[in-house]
Amino acid sequence: MTLVTGWGRFPVIDTEISRPCSLAAVGEAIAATAGAIARGNGRAYGDAAIGARATIAMTSFDRIRSFDPATGRIRLEAGVLLSDLIETFGPRGFLPFVVPGTRFVSVGGAIAADVHGKNHHCEGGFGRYVERILLRTGQGETIEVSREDHSDVFSATVGGMGLTGVILEASMRLRPVETGWIRERIISASDLTAAMRALDAGDSATYSVAWIDCAARGSELGRSLIYLGEHANRGDLPDDTDEFPTGQAPGFSVPIDFPSMTLNRYSIRAFNELYYRKGARRAGGDHVVSLYPYFFPLDTIGGWNRIYGRRGFLQHQCVIPGHGAREVLGDILERITRRGDASFLAVLKKLGQGEGLLSFPLPGYTLALDFPLRGDILSFLDEIDRLVVAAGGRLYLAKDARQSRATFEAGYPDLPRFNAIRQTLDPEGKIRSRLSQRLFDEVQP
Incomplete structure (x- = not known):
């Protein structure tokens, strides 16, 4: 054991x-x-x-079976990491259509969670680009499922958290790109209403995400930095720039579990103030940035989960349908500021409809919050869950460690x-x- x-x-x-x-x-x-x-x-x-x-x-199932550069179709084993795909096929002009906040996710895990990225509002989740899945069921059968063959099993497997069987292989499409760079624009939003308006106005952007300052209060509640992005073409790059940047190893690794007192209202407030000011200074014009910091900012810190201390942390990620989302999200942020226990990481995005029966996304807004595991955080998150359920929302199973059956059943009517x-x-x-x-x-x- x-x-x-x-x-x-x-x-x-x-x-x-x-x-x-x-x-x-x-x-x-x-x-x-x-x-x-x-x-x-x-x-x-x-x-x-x-x-x-x-x-x-x-982890041993890490081989690529075939690739067709004319179509971008690839067949691969479930243990292949997204980082492997990016580093192998990026220089050849192909990237995954959808990536989450870390590239160190297996293809099998990405299918099982139907992971979403910064482009779900316009391009959907990971499962949309999966065409066939080789599955080993609990009965010992090995079956290949798709939208045409065993379509019910396919819809249950995409987003089904691995519960229909072990995903062995998958066939999927990759996105053709000219470079490994992103043309980024930063928008500074003074409060939550302005942030949501900026995300709405950015619906035509391929990628959009907001970082929220959870320590901001009063008239600045929910002040944010919105990051819009498009794939950069060769003509967007400065002279003598490599078309595909090399993968970046973590520049720093957390060597020990941080003391629980490290993340407190004062340290988080100071960090958020500096982060907001730095981003606001860059707001306005377009900047060309490597795909690695744009999509995977936390991957630059090895073992960053140790920052939360030995007991670990909880991520609470909910999605709230568009109608009434401003009121509910504002209520959640108000409760966080009253506690004085601001989330170290808070991300707001827009989502479309999910692909599978248990896929997380709904058309609306998703808010992801991280909290150290201490004090009465479990009961506080139960309180937040009640707001989510009342608004017709739900929690992301790939991030969950503590929601109740009642919360889950209320949020997933296709169960x-x-x-x-x-x-x-x-x-x-x-x-x-x-x-x-x-x-x-x-x-x-």
């Missing part, structure tokens, strides 16, 4: 780990226990990639359909995670 956590380092769970190196070995790992789940690179924040009894590490499909694939319940145990599996004796 091995102690395992998600990226948030909570909860800490004892699990058996198998590391299969062949398709047959994956089948044996599933058959050997009642309650296994696949695990990619361990970047789900909570307990989604930890098995109810056993965890199947898919009965998902469960029916899952039951046909796995009547004995071989595929189960700690997340599914917590939120929607029948209680086991």
Whole structure:
């Protein structure tokens, strides 16, 4: 048995780990226990990639099977990381259509979570660009699913958190690009209303995201920096600039768990003030920046999750439908400022409709907040959950470590359909995670 956590380092769970190196070995790992789940690179924040009894590490499945440069179609194993795709195919003129906030995510994990990026409002999530999935079910079958073949299983697998079976391989499309640079424009917003208006006005931009100062109060509540982006063409680059920047290793790695007192109302307020002022000075004209800091700013800090201390942290990411979102998001930010426990990282984006039955996105606004695990934070987040549910929103399963069954069921109306499909694939319940145990599996004796 091995102690395992998600990226948030909570909860800490004892699990058996198998590391299969062949398709047959994956089948044996599933058959050997009642309650296994696949695990990619361990970047789900909570307990989604930890098995109810056993965890199947898919890191050995890291081969690219085929690539067609005429169409951008690629077939690859589930353990391939997005960083591998970027570094291998970026210099050839291709990138993933969708990337989340870290490039160190496996393709299998990106499909299972139907991850979204800064372009969901106009281009959808990761699952939109997946065409076929090779799946090993709890019954021991290996099936290939798509929108044409086993379409119900495909819709349950995209965003299904690995619960329809172990994703072995996938076929998907990559985006043709001229360079590995982004033409960025920064907009300074004085409050939440201005930030949301700027995001709405930026609907035509391929990429848009807002950083929110959660320490700002009063008339400055929700002041933000909005980052709009487009893929840069060769003509946008200064002379003598390489068309594709090299991947950046972390410039600094956190060597130890920070003391719990490091992140407090004073340090966060000081950091946010400096960050806002620096960004506001750059607001206005376009800047050409490497794709790495634009898409993956936290990847420059190795082990950044240790900043939150030994007990770890919780990320709360919700989506609120567009109608009434301003009022609900303002209420959430007001409650945070009253606590004096501002989120160190707060990100606001616009989303469209999700691809799968359990995909997180809804048309509206998503707010992601990080909190150290201390004090009464669990009860405070329960309070926030009630606001989200009342507004018709829901929480992101890939980030969740503590929401209740009631919150989950209220937010995911397609759960009965998902469960029916899952039951046909796995009547004995071989595929189960700690997340599914917590939120929607029948209680086991």
